[in-house]
Amino acid sequence: MSDSTPEIRTSSRKGMRDSVLGTRNLMTIAALSVVGSLIVVPLSILTPAFATTPRAILVMCATMGIWYIAYLLPGLLVPKPGAFLVAGLLMGIVSTFTTPLGPTAVIGNLIGAAFLEIPMAVLLYKKWAWWSYGLGAIVFGGTNAAMYASAYNIDQPRSEFVIGIVIAILSCFVVLALGLVLRRRLQRAGVGVRQ
Numbered sequence: 001m002s003d004s005t006p007e008i009r010t011s012s013r014k015g016m017r018d019s020v021l022g023t024r025n026l027m028t029i030a031a032l033s034v035v036g037s038l039i040v041v042p043l044s045i046l047t048p049a050f051a052t053t054p055r056a057i058l059v060m061c062a063t064m065g066i067w068y069i070a071y072l073l074p075g076l077l078v079p080k081p082g083a084f085l086v087a088g089l090l091m092g093i094v095s096t097f098t099t100p101l102g103p104t105a106v107i108g109n110l111i112g113a114a115f116l117e118i119p120m121a122v123l124l125y126k127k128w129a130w131w132s133y134g135l136g137a138i139v140f141g142g143t144n145a146a147m148y149a150s151a152y153n154i155d156q157p158r159s160e161f162v163i164g165i166v167i168a169i170l171s172c173f174v175v176l177a178l179g180l181v182l183r184r185r186l187q188r189a190g191v192g193v194r195q
Helices: 014-018 023-050 054-062 064-077 083-098 104-122 130-151 158-188
Strands: none
Touching (some): 023 054, 023 083, 023 104, 054 064, 064 158, 130 158
C-alpha cells in the first residue's frame, strides 16, 4: 500500500454548474420557457386582432403584466446572468413554429427578454432584489406600451399615450409582487435557485 491519496477526477465543465448553462439551471429555464410560451403564443396571435382602437391599446397596456410574467419567471427562479435571454430565445423558437410571426418571433422574444436582462447587466448581475426586477418592469412595461400605438398604426391622443405607459408599468409591478411571493413559496418547497 502506498501513502499517496487517490486522485479525485472532476469534470472539466465543473465551472458551468453555477452558470445559466448548468444542467439544473438550464432545465429549469427550459421548463419555465415552455410555461411562458403557453402565455406568449396566444397573446402573439390575439394581440394584432385586438389592437384596433385607442381604447383597445389601453386595455392591452393594462394586461402588460401577463406578457411580463412569461419573461420574468425564468430570471426570478434562476437568478443567473443570461437567464432572461436564454428563456427569450427558447420562447422565440417555440413561437416560430406556433405563431404567424415565423422566425421574426425569435427576435421579438429576445427583445422582450432583453428589456429585463439589460437592467441586471447594468447592475453587473450583483443585485437580484425586488427593486432591480422593478427596473426591468419599468423598462419592459414602459417601452412596450410606448410602442403599441405606432406598431399597430393607431392614432392615440398624447394623454392616452402617457396613461397607457403608466398603466402598463403598474400592471408589471402587480405581477412582480405576485411573482416574488410565488418565488418565496417555491424556494421553500425546494424549487428554483437561491442566489
